[in-house]
Amino acid sequence: xxxxxxxxxxxxxxxxxxxxxxxxxxxxxxxxxxxxxxxxxxxxxxxxxxxxxxxxxxxxxxxxxxxxxxxxxxxxxxxxxxxxxxxxxxxxxxxxxxxxxxxxxxxxxxxxxxxxxxxxxxxxxxxxxxxxxxxxxxxxxxxxxxxxxxxxxxxxxxxxxxxxxxxxxxxxxxxxxxxxxxxxxxxxxxxxxxxxxxxxxxxxxxxxxxxxxxxxxxxxxxxxxxxxxxxxxxxxxxxxxxxxxxxxxxxxxxxxxxxxxxxxxxxxxxxxxxxxxxxxxxxxxxxxxxxxxxxxxxxxxxxxxxxxxxxxxxxxxxxxxxxxxxxxxxxxxxxxxxxxxxxxxxxxxxxxxxxxxxxxxxxxxxxxxxxxxxxxxxxxxxx
Numbered sequence: 001x002x003x004x005x006x007x008x009x010x011x012x013x014x015x016x017x018x019x020x021x022x023x024x025x026x027x028x029x030x031x032x033x034x035x036x037x038x039x040x041x042x043x044x045x046x047x048x049x050x051x052x053x054x055x056x057x058x059x060x061x062x063x064x065x066x067x068x069x070x071x072x073x074x075x076x077x078x079x080x081x082x083x084x085x086x087x088x089x090x091x092x093x094x095x096x097x098x099x100x101x102x103x104x105x106x107x108x109x110x111x112x113x114x115x116x117x118x119x120x121x122x123x124x125x126x127x128x129x130x131x132x133x134x135x136x137x138x139x140x141x142x143x144x145x146x147x148x149x150x151x152x153x154x155x156x157x158x159x160x161x162x163x164x165x166x167x168x169x170x171x172x173x174x175x176x177x178x179x180x181x182x183x184x185x186x187x188x189x190x191x192x193x194x195x196x197x198x199x200x201x202x203x204x205x206x207x208x209x210x211x212x213x214x215x216x217x218x219x220x221x222x223x224x225x226x227x228x229x230x231x232x233x234x235x236x237x238x239x240x241x242x243x244x245x246x247x248x249x250x251x252x253x254x255x256x257x258x259x260x261x262x263x264x265x266x267x268x269x270x271x272x273x274x275x276x277x278x279x280x281x282x283x284x285x286x287x288x289x290x291x292x293x294x295x296x297x298x299x300x301x302x303x304x305x306x307x308x309x310x311x312x313x314x315x316x317x318x319x320x321x322x323x324x325x326x327x328x329x330x331x332x333x334x335x336x337x338x339x340x341x342x343x344x345x346x347x348x349x350x351x352x353x354x355x356x357x358x359x360x361x362x363x364x365x366x367x368x369x370x371x372x373x374x375x376x377x378x379x380x381x382x383x
Contacts, residue, residue: 012195013054019199020051023206030213037216039089043209046081049074050202072110076103079134082205086138089212090146090154106130128168135161135168153215157208160201167197228301230278231285239300243310243358246298250312256319256352257361258309258326259369260284263345263377265305276337280344281305283335291329293322308362316352316382323348323380331378345378352382 024047031040053074080099087094109126117123142158171194226238234242247255262268262284269277284307288299294311302308309326311319327348334341349369351361364383372381 012192012199016195016199016202017051017054019202020047020054023202024048024051027206027209034213034217037213039085039216040213042081042085042088046078046085047202047206049078049081053078054198069107069110069114073103073107076106076130079103079131083134083138083141085209086141086157089216090141090150092141092145102130102133125172128172131168132165135165139165149219150212150215153208153212156211157205160204160208163204164201167201231282231301233285233307234298234300236300236302239298239302239308239310240358243298246296246310246312247356247358251356252354253313254315254352254354255356255361256311256314256316256350257358257365258311258319258323259302259349259351259362259365260288260307260309260326260346261349261369261373262305263347263373265344268342268344272337272342276342279337280335280342283333284330284344284346287330287333288326291326302362308365310358310361314352319350319352320380320382323350327378327380347372347377348380350380350382 024044027040027044027047031037031044034040053071056071056074080103083099084094084096086092113123113126139158139161142154142161146154226235227233228235262280265277265280268280272279281301285299285301288307288309293299293309294314296312298308298310298312300308300310309322311322314322327346330344330346334343336342347369349365349367349372351364351368353361353364355361368381368383372379375381
Protein backbone atom coordinates (compact mmCIF):
# COMPACT_ATOMS: atom_id res chain seq x y z
CA UNK A 1 0.00 0.00 0.00
CA UNK A 2 2.89 2.37 0.76
CA UNK A 3 4.41 1.76 -2.63
CA UNK A 4 1.10 2.51 -4.33
CA UNK A 5 0.67 5.69 -2.28
CA UNK A 6 4.18 6.84 -3.20
CA UNK A 7 3.51 6.07 -6.84
CA UNK A 8 0.30 8.07 -6.67
CA UNK A 9 2.12 11.04 -5.14
CA UNK A 10 4.83 10.89 -7.81
CA UNK A 11 2.19 10.65 -10.54
CA UNK A 12 0.28 13.59 -9.12
CA UNK A 13 3.51 15.56 -8.89
CA UNK A 14 4.27 14.92 -12.56
CA UNK A 15 0.71 15.84 -13.53
CA UNK A 16 0.97 19.03 -11.47
CA UNK A 17 4.21 20.00 -13.20
CA UNK A 18 2.69 19.31 -16.62
CA UNK A 19 -0.39 21.40 -15.79
CA UNK A 20 1.70 24.25 -14.43
CA UNK A 21 4.05 24.27 -17.41
CA UNK A 22 1.13 24.14 -19.87
CA UNK A 23 -0.65 27.08 -18.23
CA UNK A 24 2.60 29.06 -17.94
CA UNK A 25 3.34 28.44 -21.62
CA UNK A 26 -0.22 29.44 -22.60
CA UNK A 27 0.05 32.72 -20.71
CA UNK A 28 3.49 33.35 -22.19
CA UNK A 29 2.25 32.83 -25.75
CA UNK A 30 -0.78 35.01 -25.02
CA UNK A 31 1.48 37.75 -23.68
CA UNK A 32 3.40 37.71 -26.96
CA UNK A 33 0.16 38.62 -28.74
CA UNK A 34 -1.23 41.06 -26.15
CA UNK A 35 2.05 42.86 -25.57
CA UNK A 36 0.53 45.96 -24.03
CA UNK A 37 -0.99 44.09 -21.06
CA UNK A 38 1.72 44.20 -18.39
CA UNK A 39 -0.34 42.19 -15.89
CA UNK A 40 -0.48 39.29 -18.35
CA UNK A 41 3.34 39.23 -18.60
CA UNK A 42 3.62 39.23 -14.80
CA UNK A 43 1.08 36.43 -14.36
CA UNK A 44 2.88 34.34 -16.97
CA UNK A 45 6.05 34.78 -14.92
CA UNK A 46 4.16 33.81 -11.74
CA UNK A 47 2.99 30.52 -13.26
CA UNK A 48 6.56 29.75 -14.40
CA UNK A 49 7.79 30.42 -10.85
CA UNK A 50 5.18 28.02 -9.44
CA UNK A 51 6.21 25.36 -11.95
CA UNK A 52 9.88 25.74 -11.07
CA UNK A 53 9.01 25.59 -7.36
CA UNK A 54 7.19 22.30 -7.91
CA UNK A 55 10.17 20.99 -9.87
CA UNK A 56 12.60 21.96 -7.09
CA UNK A 57 10.49 20.37 -4.37
CA UNK A 58 9.79 17.24 -6.40
CA UNK A 59 13.44 16.78 -7.33
CA UNK A 60 14.62 17.07 -3.74
CA UNK A 61 12.42 15.04 -1.38
CA UNK A 62 14.82 15.22 1.58
CA UNK A 63 13.93 18.84 2.47
CA UNK A 64 17.43 20.19 1.98
CA UNK A 65 18.51 23.57 0.65
CA UNK A 66 17.04 23.08 -2.83
CA UNK A 67 13.47 22.34 -1.80
CA UNK A 68 13.31 24.27 1.46
CA UNK A 69 14.93 27.55 0.44
CA UNK A 70 14.82 27.69 -3.37
CA UNK A 71 11.35 26.15 -3.61
CA UNK A 72 9.93 28.37 -0.87
CA UNK A 73 11.51 31.47 -2.39
CA UNK A 74 10.01 30.65 -5.80
CA UNK A 75 6.53 30.15 -4.29
CA UNK A 76 6.75 33.40 -2.35
CA UNK A 77 7.97 35.25 -5.46
CA UNK A 78 5.06 33.77 -7.44
CA UNK A 79 2.60 35.04 -4.82
CA UNK A 80 4.20 38.48 -4.97
CA UNK A 81 4.02 38.46 -8.77
CA UNK A 82 0.33 37.53 -8.71
CA UNK A 83 -0.37 40.33 -6.23
CA UNK A 84 1.60 42.82 -8.34
CA UNK A 85 -0.18 41.72 -11.52
CA UNK A 86 -3.57 42.22 -9.87
CA UNK A 87 -2.57 45.69 -8.66
CA UNK A 88 -1.41 46.67 -12.14
CA UNK A 89 -4.52 45.18 -13.76
CA UNK A 90 -6.93 47.19 -11.56
CA UNK A 91 -4.57 50.22 -11.58
CA UNK A 92 -4.02 50.24 -7.83
CA UNK A 93 -0.79 51.96 -6.64
CA UNK A 94 0.85 49.08 -4.76
CA UNK A 95 3.89 49.79 -2.59
CA UNK A 96 6.29 47.02 -3.49
CA UNK A 97 8.28 47.16 -0.26
CA UNK A 98 5.49 45.37 1.63
CA UNK A 99 5.38 42.29 -0.64
CA UNK A 100 9.20 42.24 -0.62
CA UNK A 101 9.19 42.40 3.20
CA UNK A 102 6.75 39.49 3.43
CA UNK A 103 8.87 37.39 1.06
CA UNK A 104 12.04 38.16 3.06
CA UNK A 105 10.32 37.31 6.37
CA UNK A 106 9.06 33.97 5.10
CA UNK A 107 12.46 33.14 3.63
CA UNK A 108 14.13 33.88 6.98
CA UNK A 109 11.69 31.53 8.72
CA UNK A 110 12.46 28.79 6.18
CA UNK A 111 16.21 29.18 6.80
CA UNK A 112 15.56 28.83 10.52
CA UNK A 113 13.49 25.69 9.89
CA UNK A 114 16.30 24.25 7.77
CA UNK A 115 18.82 24.76 10.57
CA UNK A 116 16.45 23.59 13.32
CA UNK A 117 13.70 21.38 11.88
CA UNK A 118 10.39 22.01 13.71
CA UNK A 119 7.49 19.55 14.18
CA UNK A 120 5.48 18.96 11.01
CA UNK A 121 2.46 20.71 12.52
CA UNK A 122 4.44 23.90 13.12
CA UNK A 123 5.91 23.93 9.62
CA UNK A 124 2.52 23.31 8.01
CA UNK A 125 0.95 26.06 10.14
CA UNK A 126 3.61 28.62 9.17
CA UNK A 127 3.22 27.76 5.49
CA UNK A 128 -0.56 28.04 5.82
CA UNK A 129 -0.39 31.41 7.58
CA UNK A 130 1.88 32.76 4.83
CA UNK A 131 -0.50 31.52 2.14
CA UNK A 132 -3.53 32.97 3.92
CA UNK A 133 -1.85 36.38 4.20
CA UNK A 134 -1.20 36.44 0.44
CA UNK A 135 -4.72 35.21 -0.31
CA UNK A 136 -6.36 37.79 1.99
CA UNK A 137 -4.29 40.56 0.45
CA UNK A 138 -5.30 39.62 -3.09
CA UNK A 139 -8.96 39.13 -2.10
CA UNK A 140 -8.97 42.64 -0.60
CA UNK A 141 -7.61 44.16 -3.81
CA UNK A 142 -10.00 42.19 -6.02
CA UNK A 143 -13.17 42.91 -4.03
CA UNK A 144 -12.58 46.39 -2.63
CA UNK A 145 -10.20 48.13 -5.03
CA UNK A 146 -11.27 46.84 -8.45
CA UNK A 147 -13.21 49.27 -10.69
CA UNK A 148 -16.87 48.51 -11.31
CA UNK A 149 -16.35 47.51 -14.94
CA UNK A 150 -13.91 44.73 -13.93
CA UNK A 151 -15.74 43.32 -10.91
CA UNK A 152 -17.11 40.12 -12.45
CA UNK A 153 -13.70 38.67 -13.30
CA UNK A 154 -12.19 40.01 -10.09
CA UNK A 155 -14.97 38.46 -7.99
CA UNK A 156 -14.42 35.03 -9.56
CA UNK A 157 -10.67 35.21 -8.94
CA UNK A 158 -11.29 36.37 -5.37
CA UNK A 159 -13.50 33.30 -4.89
CA UNK A 160 -10.61 31.07 -6.00
CA UNK A 161 -8.30 32.70 -3.44
CA UNK A 162 -11.03 32.34 -0.79
CA UNK A 163 -11.26 28.61 -1.52
CA UNK A 164 -7.48 28.43 -1.24
CA UNK A 165 -7.69 30.15 2.16
CA UNK A 166 -10.26 27.68 3.50
CA UNK A 167 -8.15 24.78 2.25
CA UNK A 168 -5.10 25.98 4.19
CA UNK A 169 -7.20 26.55 7.30
CA UNK A 170 -8.50 22.99 7.04
CA UNK A 171 -5.01 21.69 6.38
CA UNK A 172 -3.66 23.49 9.43
CA UNK A 173 -6.45 22.05 11.58
CA UNK A 174 -5.68 18.50 10.38
CA UNK A 175 -1.94 19.03 10.85
CA UNK A 176 -2.51 19.85 14.53
CA UNK A 177 -4.05 16.40 15.11
CA UNK A 178 -2.11 14.88 18.06
CA UNK A 179 -1.50 11.61 16.18
CA UNK A 180 -0.68 13.27 12.87
CA UNK A 181 2.99 12.32 12.76
CA UNK A 182 2.29 8.66 13.61
CA UNK A 183 -0.89 8.32 11.54
CA UNK A 184 0.40 7.04 8.20
CA UNK A 185 -2.96 6.95 6.40
CA UNK A 186 -3.94 10.46 7.50
CA UNK A 187 -0.55 11.80 6.47
CA UNK A 188 -0.84 10.11 3.07
CA UNK A 189 -4.34 11.52 2.50
CA UNK A 190 -3.15 15.01 3.42
CA UNK A 191 -0.21 14.81 1.02
CA UNK A 192 -2.41 13.54 -1.81
CA UNK A 193 -5.02 16.23 -1.16
CA UNK A 194 -2.28 18.90 -1.35
CA UNK A 195 -1.32 17.79 -4.84
CA UNK A 196 -4.92 17.44 -6.04
CA UNK A 197 -5.94 20.83 -4.69
CA UNK A 198 -2.83 22.45 -6.13
CA UNK A 199 -3.72 21.17 -9.61
CA UNK A 200 -7.36 22.26 -9.27
CA UNK A 201 -6.43 25.67 -7.87
CA UNK A 202 -3.97 26.30 -10.71
CA UNK A 203 -6.70 25.58 -13.26
CA UNK A 204 -9.21 27.85 -11.50
CA UNK A 205 -6.68 30.62 -11.04
CA UNK A 206 -5.71 30.61 -14.70
CA UNK A 207 -9.43 30.75 -15.56
CA UNK A 208 -9.91 33.71 -13.22
CA UNK A 209 -6.97 35.64 -14.65
CA UNK A 210 -8.16 34.90 -18.20
CA UNK A 211 -11.63 36.21 -17.33
CA UNK A 212 -10.09 39.36 -15.85
CA UNK A 213 -8.03 39.90 -19.00
CA UNK A 214 -11.09 39.41 -21.22
CA UNK A 215 -13.04 41.98 -19.21
CA UNK A 216 -10.16 44.45 -19.44
CA UNK A 217 -9.96 44.00 -23.21
CA UNK A 218 -13.70 44.50 -23.65
CA UNK A 219 -13.63 47.60 -21.44
CA UNK A 220 -10.62 49.09 -23.24
CA UNK A 221 -12.18 48.44 -26.66
CA UNK A 222 -15.44 50.05 -25.53
CA UNK A 223 -13.54 53.08 -24.24
CA UNK A 224 -11.60 53.34 -27.49
CA UNK A 225 -14.90 53.35 -29.38
CA UNK A 226 -16.55 55.95 -27.11
CA UNK A 227 -13.75 58.21 -25.86
CA UNK A 228 -11.93 60.87 -27.87
CA UNK A 229 -8.26 59.92 -27.66
CA UNK A 230 -6.95 63.50 -27.54
CA UNK A 231 -9.18 65.13 -24.93
CA UNK A 232 -10.49 62.12 -23.01
CA UNK A 233 -14.07 63.32 -23.57
CA UNK A 234 -16.99 61.33 -24.94
CA UNK A 235 -17.05 61.30 -28.73
CA UNK A 236 -20.03 62.24 -30.87
CA UNK A 237 -21.57 58.76 -31.07
CA UNK A 238 -21.25 58.11 -27.34
CA UNK A 239 -22.67 61.47 -26.24
CA UNK A 240 -25.70 61.17 -28.51
CA UNK A 241 -26.48 57.71 -27.12
CA UNK A 242 -25.95 58.74 -23.50
CA UNK A 243 -27.89 61.99 -24.03
CA UNK A 244 -30.95 60.14 -25.25
CA UNK A 245 -30.88 57.96 -22.14
CA UNK A 246 -30.55 60.89 -19.73
CA UNK A 247 -33.02 63.20 -21.46
CA UNK A 248 -35.66 60.48 -21.31
CA UNK A 249 -35.80 61.05 -17.53
CA UNK A 250 -36.38 64.82 -17.76
CA UNK A 251 -39.77 64.95 -19.45
CA UNK A 252 -41.63 68.16 -18.59
CA UNK A 253 -38.45 69.97 -17.55
CA UNK A 254 -36.20 72.21 -19.61
CA UNK A 255 -32.91 70.89 -21.00
CA UNK A 256 -30.04 72.96 -22.34
CA UNK A 257 -27.37 72.33 -24.94
CA UNK A 258 -24.25 74.49 -25.31
CA UNK A 259 -22.37 74.08 -28.60
CA UNK A 260 -18.84 75.55 -28.65
CA UNK A 261 -16.68 76.28 -31.67
CA UNK A 262 -13.07 77.43 -31.31
CA UNK A 263 -12.69 80.65 -33.30
CA UNK A 264 -10.25 80.75 -36.23
CA UNK A 265 -8.92 77.31 -35.38
CA UNK A 266 -7.49 76.85 -38.87
CA UNK A 267 -5.29 79.89 -38.26
CA UNK A 268 -4.02 78.26 -35.04
CA UNK A 269 -3.03 75.14 -36.97
CA UNK A 270 -1.39 77.24 -39.70
CA UNK A 271 0.62 79.31 -37.21
CA UNK A 272 1.51 76.69 -34.60
CA UNK A 273 1.19 73.41 -36.47
CA UNK A 274 -1.08 70.51 -35.65
CA UNK A 275 0.72 69.92 -32.35
CA UNK A 276 -0.22 73.45 -31.33
CA UNK A 277 -3.78 72.85 -32.43
CA UNK A 278 -3.92 69.68 -30.34
CA UNK A 279 -2.60 71.62 -27.34
CA UNK A 280 -5.41 74.17 -27.75
CA UNK A 281 -8.07 71.45 -27.96
CA UNK A 282 -6.77 69.69 -24.84
CA UNK A 283 -6.46 72.98 -22.96
CA UNK A 284 -10.03 73.93 -23.84
CA UNK A 285 -11.36 70.57 -22.57
CA UNK A 286 -9.35 70.82 -19.35
CA UNK A 287 -10.43 74.41 -18.74
CA UNK A 288 -14.12 73.62 -19.11
CA UNK A 289 -13.86 70.52 -16.90
CA UNK A 290 -12.03 72.52 -14.24
CA UNK A 291 -14.68 75.25 -14.26
CA UNK A 292 -17.06 73.32 -12.03
CA UNK A 293 -19.71 72.24 -14.53
CA UNK A 294 -22.61 70.27 -12.96
CA UNK A 295 -21.95 66.60 -12.18
CA UNK A 296 -24.88 65.40 -14.26
CA UNK A 297 -23.71 67.38 -17.33
CA UNK A 298 -22.40 65.61 -20.42
CA UNK A 299 -19.33 67.18 -22.01
CA UNK A 300 -18.03 65.84 -25.32
CA UNK A 301 -15.92 66.60 -28.34
CA UNK A 302 -18.65 66.78 -30.93
CA UNK A 303 -16.33 66.97 -33.93
CA UNK A 304 -13.13 68.75 -34.99
CA UNK A 305 -12.98 71.95 -32.95
CA UNK A 306 -16.63 71.71 -31.82
CA UNK A 307 -17.62 70.71 -28.28
CA UNK A 308 -21.03 69.94 -26.82
CA UNK A 309 -22.09 70.51 -23.23
CA UNK A 310 -25.49 69.04 -22.38
CA UNK A 311 -27.23 70.23 -19.21
CA UNK A 312 -30.27 68.07 -18.39
CA UNK A 313 -32.83 70.02 -16.37
CA UNK A 314 -31.04 73.39 -16.74
CA UNK A 315 -33.06 76.59 -17.04
CA UNK A 316 -32.47 79.16 -19.83
CA UNK A 317 -30.87 81.66 -17.43
CA UNK A 318 -28.56 79.06 -15.92
CA UNK A 319 -27.47 77.85 -19.35
CA UNK A 320 -26.83 81.37 -20.68
CA UNK A 321 -24.91 82.38 -17.56
CA UNK A 322 -22.73 79.29 -17.72
CA UNK A 323 -22.05 79.82 -21.44
CA UNK A 324 -20.94 83.41 -20.85
CA UNK A 325 -18.82 82.40 -17.87
CA UNK A 326 -17.04 79.72 -19.90
CA UNK A 327 -16.52 82.06 -22.86
CA UNK A 328 -14.89 84.63 -20.57
CA UNK A 329 -12.75 81.99 -18.88
CA UNK A 330 -11.48 80.67 -22.22
CA UNK A 331 -10.67 84.16 -23.46
CA UNK A 332 -8.50 84.78 -20.41
CA UNK A 333 -6.74 81.39 -20.38
CA UNK A 334 -4.35 80.93 -23.34
CA UNK A 335 -3.05 77.44 -23.98
CA UNK A 336 0.59 76.76 -22.98
CA UNK A 337 2.66 75.26 -25.80
CA UNK A 338 6.45 74.86 -26.17
CA UNK A 339 7.25 77.61 -23.69
CA UNK A 340 4.77 80.03 -25.30
CA UNK A 341 1.05 80.74 -25.00
CA UNK A 342 -1.58 80.38 -27.71
CA UNK A 343 -4.45 82.83 -27.21
CA UNK A 344 -7.81 81.71 -28.56
CA UNK A 345 -11.51 82.36 -28.09
CA UNK A 346 -14.73 80.45 -28.51
CA UNK A 347 -18.22 81.15 -29.85
CA UNK A 348 -21.16 79.51 -28.11
CA UNK A 349 -24.64 78.62 -29.28
CA UNK A 350 -27.19 77.95 -26.53
CA UNK A 351 -30.54 76.20 -26.77
CA UNK A 352 -33.00 75.49 -23.96
CA UNK A 353 -36.15 73.47 -24.55
CA UNK A 354 -38.48 70.93 -22.99
CA UNK A 355 -37.92 68.77 -26.06
CA UNK A 356 -36.10 65.55 -25.12
CA UNK A 357 -34.75 64.84 -28.61
CA UNK A 358 -31.01 65.53 -28.53
CA UNK A 359 -30.88 66.19 -32.29
CA UNK A 360 -33.48 68.95 -31.94
CA UNK A 361 -31.47 70.62 -29.17
CA UNK A 362 -28.20 70.36 -31.10
CA UNK A 363 -29.72 71.70 -34.30
CA UNK A 364 -31.11 74.77 -32.51
CA UNK A 365 -27.80 75.31 -30.67
CA UNK A 366 -25.95 75.00 -33.98
CA UNK A 367 -28.12 77.71 -35.54
CA UNK A 368 -27.41 79.99 -32.58
CA UNK A 369 -23.68 79.21 -32.91
CA UNK A 370 -23.81 80.14 -36.60
CA UNK A 371 -25.26 83.54 -35.65
CA UNK A 372 -22.54 84.04 -33.02
CA UNK A 373 -19.79 83.44 -35.56
CA UNK A 374 -21.42 85.70 -38.16
CA UNK A 375 -21.76 88.44 -35.53
CA UNK A 376 -18.00 88.59 -34.98
CA UNK A 377 -17.14 85.47 -32.93
CA UNK A 378 -16.15 85.27 -29.26
CA UNK A 379 -19.73 85.70 -28.13
CA UNK A 380 -22.79 83.78 -26.90
CA UNK A 381 -26.02 83.53 -28.86
CA UNK A 382 -29.21 81.96 -27.53
CA UNK A 383 -31.70 80.12 -29.72
